[in-house]
Amino acid sequence: RKEVEQDPGPFNVPEGATVAFNCTYSNSASQSFFWYRQDCRKEPKLLMSVYSSGNEDGRFTAQLNRASQYISLLIRDSKLSDSATYLCVVADSNTGNQFYFGTGTSLTVIP
Amino acid sequence: DAGVTQSPTHLIKTRGQQVTLRCSPKSGHDTVSWYQQALGQGPQFIFQYYEEEERQRGNFPDRFSGHQFPNYSSELNVNALLLGDSALYLCASSLKEAGNTIYFGEGSWLTVV
Numbered sequence: 744r745k746e747v748e749q750d751p752g753p754f755n756v757p758e759g760a761t762v763a764f765n766c767t768y769s770n771s772a773s774q775s776f777f778w779y780r781q782d783c784r785k786e787p788k789l790l791m792s793v794y795s796s797g798n799e800d801g802r803f804t805a806q807l808n809r810a811s812q813y814i815s816l817l818i819r820d821s822k823l824s825d826s827a828t829y830l831c832v833v834a835d836s837n838t839g840n841q842f843y844f845g846t847g848t849s850l851t852v853i854p
Numbered sequence: 855d856a857g858v859t860q861s862p863t864h865l866i867k868t869r870g871q872q873v874t875l876r877c878s879p880k881s882g883h884d885t886v887s888w889y890q891q892a893l894g895q896g897p898q899f900i901f902q903y904y905e906e907e908e909r910q911r912g913n914f915p916d917r918f919s920g921h922q923f924p925n926y927s928s929e930l931n932v933n934a935l936l937l938g939d940s941a942l943y944l945c946a947s948s949l950k951e952a953g954n955t956i957y958f959g960e961g962s963w964l965t966v967v
Binding site: 747751775786789830834844846847 | 887889898899902910912944956958959960
């Protein structure tokens with residue numbers, strides 16, 4: 744079983760739409776959670792950390808459900824510039840903060 | 855403040871050859887991790903170096919080896935290249951004391967023919 748599982752998509756949404764990505768992780772000892780964004784043929788870049796209480800950064804909202812081992816990312820009012828692959832990432836400090844990445848979810852925002 | 859730098863950016867090797875990829879971490883960072891990202895997949899952890907020693911290793915064969923130098927820079931070596939080693943190789947740097955945030959370099963695109 745993979746450490747982190749994501750729906751690969753693709754998600755094709757119109758500008759202004761709200762879109763949600765989900766992710767599950769298998770290691771209940773995981774302690775740190777992130778969403779990374781990766782543009783085509785570029786390196787992943789940190790989008791936001793995910794906290795137990797949920798957190799928001801502008802149009803982006805991340806949620807964590809430790810009981811269900813489930814992480815989500817909500818993007819409101821989608822922009823063309825949001826088109827990218829979104830990677831769900833889990834880290835466990837017990838393994839020296841080794842990061843486990845999902846396969847990524849592809850988003851295309853259509854004019 | 856220089857970010858994570860990697861070299862070369864692109865290279866083509868023949869099956870059976872050996873390759874060395876290089877990484878300089880972000881200024882102030884002391885930990886370097888290497889990841890392999892195959893097409894359509896997420897990055898897969900290869901290993902992590904701290905204080906010039908391999909500290910963690912993912913599920914990769916011994917053909918993958920590395921080194922960290924006193925200035926914290928690092929090399930990834932892959933021997934006996936296989937076609938399946940074709941991928942984007944990403945270097946990530948972090949500060950051990952604040953290991954929850956990693957920063958990636960732009961990566962080295964390796965094609966094995």
